[in-house]
Amino acid sequence: MPEIRYIDAINQAHHDEMARDERVVVLGEDVGRKGGVFGATVGLIDKFGEDRVIDSPLAESSIAGVAIGMAANGLIPIAEFQFADFIHPAFNQIVSEAARMRYRSNNAFGCPVVFRAPFGGSHGTALYHSQSIESFYAHVPGIKVIVPSTPADAKGMLKAAIRDPDPVLFLEHKRMYRLVKGEVPDGDYVVPIGPAAVRREGRDLSVIAYGWMLYESLRAAEMVASEGINAEVVDVRTLAPLDKDTILKSVAKTNRALIVYEDNRFVGYGAEIAAIIAEEAFGDLDAPVMRLGAPQVPGIPFSKPLEEWFFITKEKIADAIRKLAAY
Amino acid sequence: MPEIRYIDAINQAHHDEMARDERVVVLGEDVGRKGGVFGATVGLIDKFGEDRVIDSPLAESSIAGVAIGMAANGLIPIAEFQFADFIHPAFNQIVSEAARMRYRSNNAFGCPVVFRAPFGGSHGTALYHSQSIESFYAHVPGIKVIVPSTPADAKGMLKAAIRDPDPVLFLEHKRMYRLVKGEVPDGDYVVPIGPAAVRREGRDLSVIAYGWMLYESLRAAEMVASEGINAEVVDVRTLAPLDKDTILKSVAKTNRALIVYEDNRFVGYGAEIAAIIAEEAFGDLDAPVMRLGAPQVPGIPFSKPLEEWFFITKEKIADAIRKLAAY
Amino acid sequence: MSAMEAKARVTPARHKTLGLTDKDVLDMYYYIALARALDERMWVLQRAGKAMFVISGPGHEGCQVGAMWPMDKQRDWFVPFYRSIAACLVKGMTASDMLLGLFARANDPSSGGRQMPGHYGHPRVKILSTSSPVGTQYPHGVGIAYAAKIRKTGEITMVAIGEGGTSQGDVHEAMNWAGIYKLPVIFVVENNAYAISVPLHKQVAGGNVAARAAGYGFPGVSADGSDVLECYRVAKEAHDRAKRGEGPTLLEFRVPRLGSHSSDDQQERYRTKEEIQADRRRDPLQTFRQYLESVAVMNEGTHKEITDRIKREIDEATDFADRSPLPEPDSGARYVFHEGD
């Protein structure tokens, strides 16, 4: 199996699925000749033409809305938002329309659209090119939200999303695009939407994370391993619908849970995981469910010292692990 | 003190504050001659004229955006969204702009706007005139979110919101407008944004709620009282910033917590309260923190049997109370 | 032979010059009258406590029937708004369909009773499911048309909205897409001069919706929405244009609003008696009837036949809808996602 970068996995999934099913089209800003600002759609326009690779106007609400209409009339659109920060103008179309089309029509119409968006902070991404948006959408019934963390998952889950008859928000942490490499199965394969994955076995406590925080958590787990703390690390992968069984099973084993997320802590996605553990694993818990989330400021500030102040690093996670282990 | 309806309290606060401060203006759909579809702005246009009571075009994004600009140039706008369901087109303006203006400008510019919206389900409000939107905004640092439940609070907190130098999302549960009546202090007064209120003292468990769920919870508490269960009921009132001390104090006393919210349960606002209690009151808890939220469907269906199936009623709350008490 | 009939024989009737047969225009009248009668029935049922809410389109029926007439019932798409009763009837929905929606029954084809009345949708006759947020349907119409172009299906899409709705950003974005890609879509704006209580001059800068089209490089036409044949004429042209691959057209129909916004509204609070009265004189049902009588296509007798038929149909439909089952409570949990084939 070849080792490829996360961004290449995304790109391959596009190429494969567009070749496999002519109903699949891509639309978004700069997805054509430029191949997307991160390169996710490179090469598509040459292979599939301007009819299927659409450089959209700079208008996110209608990128979503046009995709919804296309899906109603037999296409399978992949709508790229250049940055997750810029999905906000499409909030109404996604929440009121895409997520409700099937329910409100009593199953008469569906909405097989994949909404892709690079999210999360990297160096210099500042207030408006770094947002975590998962909690907004994971809250909305009718849309699936996935955050794959490995190239193999990215490729396999993007294929799953494209083949899914319902709308899927596909979030790609931009720090992974070029940094994360991994093996990817040969040929056609799908990684199902739903199941979480235990990325590191441990018995002392469970760290539950997704996106870039998975990597910081895995590193933190290594840091504390030498101190005799054996942390299990769970990769949530699918935020909605959530695979709570895998999480609860882990907590039943370790009796301690730390949830790590890059988004602002308050009413962030991690609150749901914490609430579920608190309610359903009450008898298993030897310590309070802990959360590590970002500071309550509107976004990641640009200037280096501020950015560092904001970021959740392996060091901060290791500290939280130590605190939880010592409880 | 006179007894007035919730909607009258809202209306009075408008009249008072507009008379008190000529910088206060109102904008929104049908807020002028019609006085708003619920009557919140009745009488304002006659008293304050078309310059200060603006029947806006049917365009929520710019209702928010224009209000933000007005605030930057010396006015204090109250922007009414006709239904909370229709605030979605303004998501970008509220999240990216209003909530971030002060932070991103390093305190050079502020954004003293009040965004008002009737939310929640009542009879026949169906999928698109009934939504609970609090979790979307309570998650966003830089904006305050309040949900007053009594006429006295509605009036006093709306005044506080108008005088607040930062953006405030003011949510009015539409089922309370005409049903909820109460005494309101004479003269000018303010109810501060922040503090929660214990509406019913109890010792067996804490029910934590806001909006219409407060009333259903109070009724449920009466129902179980005869069975010997003595429930404390906390009215959250301000969702962001949350007064967690009052909640934790209550749980420290009762050792059991049930959070009731009308919104979809998953990643709803109640998850945050549950997560806080689970983490910070771990030692106090004799039972798992429980949540009662709406079913995971995209909204409240219209047809009577479906609507009843969806609604969280005092009976459903009473059942949850009994279950928690019996743990 | 009356003097009027004599005159009709001399100058060819307008509808004939437009290529419409006598049967066509009688059918058109039938739909206008059916929509109006349904409308009235719905208000009666609401006042009688049999329905929670009515939103309907009295005054809009003429332009809707005229505009929908060139559309192919099977092939073409329609994306309606809540006033589109007459348009949906022409497209293929029935009086029963409408009343099943009003009563929120399990077999309501639009939503199985999940949505408020007036939220039409019907997969069999290619009417997209609609929601309440004003404006979102415009990009949907464009997406459907875009798919038709890519898939080369020859489908034309018509999407409707009120003049208030044109203030929404989505409407602009949709028209921009359609203009860029010359999509086979017809944008209909039914301008009744009010958005609930907000009058045209506080809603539409410039006062003329059709004038917006020029800015997107395609034609915009403003037509008298009470002149059914004129509405048909401009829609036919738009339809032909779309078919020829020449792209979108914006049609603004200036219509009267013959009632309050909905059963929750009282227009007397913001409109003068005189204005309401003046609107009544523009009733398309009356103007079209006058036309049909003037060209001797309809007389007392045919009019009564149509009216009786409509009454019968609506009575039956009311009965049928009333006897239809409500949804099972637990069915509320279904169809959040696809449930397998």
Added chain:
Amino acid sequence: MSAMEAKARVTPARHKTLGLTDKDVLDMYYYIALARALDERMWVLQRAGKAMFVISGPGHEGCQVGAMWPMDKQRDWFVPFYRSIAACLVKGMTASDMLLGLFARANDPSSGGRQMPGHYGHPRVKILSTSSPVGTQYPHGVGIAYAAKIRKTGEITMVAIGEGGTSQGDVHEAMNWAGIYKLPVIFVVENNAYAISVPLHKQVAGGNVAARAAGYGFPGVSADGSDVLECYRVAKEAHDRAKRGEGPTLLEFRVPRLGSHSSDDQQERYRTKEEIQADRRRDPLQTFRQYLESVAVMNEGTHKEITDRIKREIDEATDFADRSPLPEPDSGARYVFHEGD
């Protein structure tokens, strides 16, 4: 006296007929050249690893200086976008202000280093803080102008965007508001024919942004953005109109894009060499210099003076910005809300 100078004496110089003095146009040139030089410096610093990111406006400076010239530096408002360097300089920001932003220092007046470079804002000279999402600033500009009207302050507001940004719903909504209420606002669209890689014909239906204004009932003007005096002329007219209470104007300036979208972009991937070359011939810095020389307002000497002065200023500013402190880490927690007076 050269032949050129002789000619200049015969027909009065264009700027004179527009009411601009020689000093005015030399000052205008200074700002254009200053913006360009700052721009170049920023790219040098970025390539040297001293700055993470640059987004700037080479090719846009002429129209910005021309458009901003009639504005009152103290009274009027400006709502910029990321290419508005020259406009912000004319409005009162300094080279140091710009470089403090580039280096994200604590004393950066736009954001204290919290935002990426290019996100201007300055309360003292009434430049509203800007964000990254394209289009949101248009309603802000309208709100500011609306407040000015209500408060009767006489302020004029100018708000700027690229042609790509006009696709956003917010831009339509803003123009509609402004048209309805005849607000004192000037809508500027700097049309460089690209939105990152997306060319004009895939962005602007009809191809002509200025044509949109007619649909809102106010004037739209499309001007050659490399003709500084023409930009001034149309902006002056718009300003006068606004002052007279006649409402908004839409100004489209057709400008060259003389570089890649930003330091993260390589325009060679989607533009031909010929096209990039052709844009270079429309450089406003060069065309304005030629004009000034042709009317004998500038010669080698004055040009060198200006260039030297600019170099000195930018060197000093770079130095100053470089020596300025970075924000304290913990200060990141501040100003989420008002902190009391």
